[in-house]
Amino acid sequence: MQHTIPVDQLGPTGAGMARAVEQCVHCGFCLPTCPTYVTLGEEMDSPRGRIVLMKSALEGAITAEGTQPFVDRCLGCMACVTACPSGVRYGELLMPYRARTEKTRPRTLSEKLTRTLVRETLPYPRRFRLAASAGKLAAPLQRLLPRLLPPSLSAMLALLPDRLPPATALPLVYPAEGKRRARVALLSGCVQQVLAPDINWATLRVLAHHGIEVVIPQGQGCCGSLMMHTGEDEIARHFARRNLRTFPHDVDAIVTNAAGCGSGMKEYGLLFKGCTEEVEARAFAGHVRDVSEFLADFDGAYALTPTIASEPLAKPIRLAYHDACHLAHAQGVVDAPRRLLQSIPNLTLVDIPEGELCCGSAGTYNVEQPSLADSIGRRKAQNILRVEPDAVAAGNIGCIVQIRMQLARLHKPLPVLHTIEVLDRAYRHSEIAAA
Ligand code: SF4
Ligand code: SF4
Numbered sequence: 001m002q003h004t005i006p007v008d009q010l011g012p013t014g015a016g017m018a019r020a021v022e023q024c025v026h027c028g029f030c031l032p033t034c035p036t037y038v039t040l041g042e043e044m045d046s047p048r049g050r051i052v053l054m055k056s057a058l059e060g061a062i063t064a065e066g067t068q069p070f071v072d073r074c075l076g077c078m079a080c081v082t083a084c085p086s087g088v089r090y091g092e093l094l095m096p097y098r099a100r101t102e103k104t105r106p107r108t109l110s111e112k113l114t115r116t117l118v119r120e121t122l123p124y125p126r127r128f129r130l131a132a133s134a135g136k137l138a139a140p141l142q143r144l145l146p147r148l149l150p151p152s153l154s155a156m157l158a159l160l161p162d163r164l165p166p167a168t169a170l171p172l173v174y175p176a177e178g179k180r181r182a183r184v185a186l187l188s189g190c191v192q193q194v195l196a197p198d199i200n201w202a203t204l205r206v207l208a209h210h211g212i213e214v215v216i217p218q219g220q221g222c223c224g225s226l227m228m229h230t231g232e233d234e235i236a237r238h239f240a241r242r243n244l245r246t247f248p249h250d251v252d253a254i255v256t257n258a259a260g261c262g263s264g265m266k267e268y269g270l271l272f273k274g275c276t277e278e279v280e281a282r283a284f285a286g287h288v289r290d291v292s293e294f295l296a297d298f299d300g301a302y303a304l305t306p307t308i309a310s311e312p313l314a315k316p317i318r319l320a321y322h323d324a325c326h327l328a329h330a331q332g333v334v335d336a337p338r339r340l341l342q343s344i345p346n347l348t349l350v351d352i353p354e355g356e357l358c359c360g361s362a363g364t365y366n367v368e369q370p371s372l373a374d375s376i377g378r379r380k381a382q383n384i385l386r387v388e389p390d391a392v393a394a395g396n397i398g399c400i401v402q403i404r405m406q407l408a409r410l411h412k413p414l415p416v417l418h419t420i421e422v423l424d425r426a427y428r429h430s431e432i433a434a435a
Contacts, residue, residue: 001026001051005058010100012274016092021055023088024048030080030088035358035376036073044070047080047090054097064101071098073369075362075376076229077325082356091330095270098231111368114152115230118364123222123239125193129167132160132194155370159401161195168197174204174214181211182298184289185247187256187265190222192397199397202424203257203291209427210295214255219246223256225264228271229363237275240268244277244284253289257420259327259396260363262290266331290327292395292419296336316346317432319422320389322380322403324396325358337395337419344426353383359406361398373402381406384414391415391432393422 003021007014030047031037037046044053053067074094081090107115121131135157138149149157170188184207192199207214220243224236243265247254256262265288272281289297321341327333341349360366360376381403384392392407392414394400404416417425417432425432 001055003055003059005055010058010096013092013096013099013270016089016270016273017054017058017096020088020090020093021051021058023086024051024084025086027085029085030083033079033083033356035075035077035079035360035379036372038357039372039375039379040073045073047084047088050074051088051090051093054093057101058097065105068101068105071101073372075325075358075360075365077358077362078329079325079356079358082329091267092270095228095231095233095267099233100231102231102233110150110152114150114367117153117156118226118367119232119235122226122364123190125167125190128191129164129194132164135160136162136164151370152367155373156367159366159405164194165197167194168201170200170204170216172216172218174208174216176211176213177208178211180213182252183213183215183250184253184255184294185215185217185251187220187223187243187254187258187261188216189256189258189261189397192258195401196397196418199257199418199421202418202421203255206295206420206423206427207255207291210298212298215248215251217246217248221246223261223264224271225260226363228264228267230368233271236264236271240265240271240281241277244268244280247284251287253294254284254287255289255291255294257291257395257418258398259290259324259331259333260398262288263326263330290331290333290336290395292327292337292340293331293333296339315431316348317390318348318350318388319432320350320352320384320387320392321419322352322359322384322392322394322399323355324394324399325362327395329356333395337393340423341393341419344422347422347426347432350387350389352380353386354379355383357383359399359402361396361402363398366398366402374406377402377406378409381410381412385410385412389414391417391422393417393419395419 001024005018007018034046043049056062057064057067121128222239224239227236266285268281268285272278359380360373366373400416
């Protein structure tokens, strides 16, 4: 697409933004994979439409304010990137565009409150635990007086489980079983530590089982992905700098078990583009691996030998695998989790219809766009139920929480586990379909 974007005035990310516009040939191949276009049927809520809108605003033909409703409704799922035959790197346009416009846009009091609550609680496990506990206390009140809270806060409460699992501190080092074959550093995550701490423990056990020592660097913090997603790039860099300082360099990989965090950390080069830390950030990003990616690639012959589950499971299981957008589309990790899961005897892996569509979680999307997130999530749950699985697996806590909630709303609850939890249960010969 031709344009008159003043690239020189846009700073270090200008060239990437202009390139995404130039490469879009308006073909529309991305449309059926875009959850907002599929749900709303509006051109301006499609990838192609949003590219035109952002281009026009960058050229000065329309105001940024006019683009906001459509850009805000974008989940940042990157399904359009996977579908695009022209190689449009939509994220290189969306992320800097959001960061530019976020600085000047007016926000309502309710939006400001929600953003502050998200910013001041989610990245801090202790604060989030306190806030979540307080939220659970307020839940009955919310049921009695449904208009008491703004929709965004109601959506946050709905995502919380009935009971929070107890907090458990992770060790500094989790040793490999037998001969040490590799050493990795684990990002312990924020929300996941509070809502599903067993995902980290399952990760430690599975990696150790494969001869991989895991260090959990003290002083690490939020990866900054949530803030990158909402255009708050200064805050995102603040968090990311802490991790650049904290993670060791002498490890085989920086491993994460949350797809949202992994995709954010792999974007540190873009986040720090033009900053003094750019080279360091690119090196860090090049070291980041999703746990499924690392395991499946790590000494493949070893990782996928019968040690996975030397005896068939006591009970055969039909498992639906959900591709988290930030794993499949943003990181291109599609085969690795499937290879790992398919190595478990007695486990039948089934694909979910319309699998390329997001579940509606997408960072803080289900809080900021609760109504649309609910429609998109319901569609995902209905598609899952069509293949009649015994359980569901995904590689991202946001998807796990969203899918669990949506299945419950349809009165068809199923166990929804992290991929690594399924492996862990297989190794321990325990019941995979137990919630
Ligand atoms: S990132 Fe997702 S929601 Fe946004 S335009 Fe692309 S496909 Fe649509
Ligand atoms: S598929 Fe790619 S080139 Fe075609 S309209 Fe979508 S973004 Fe543009």
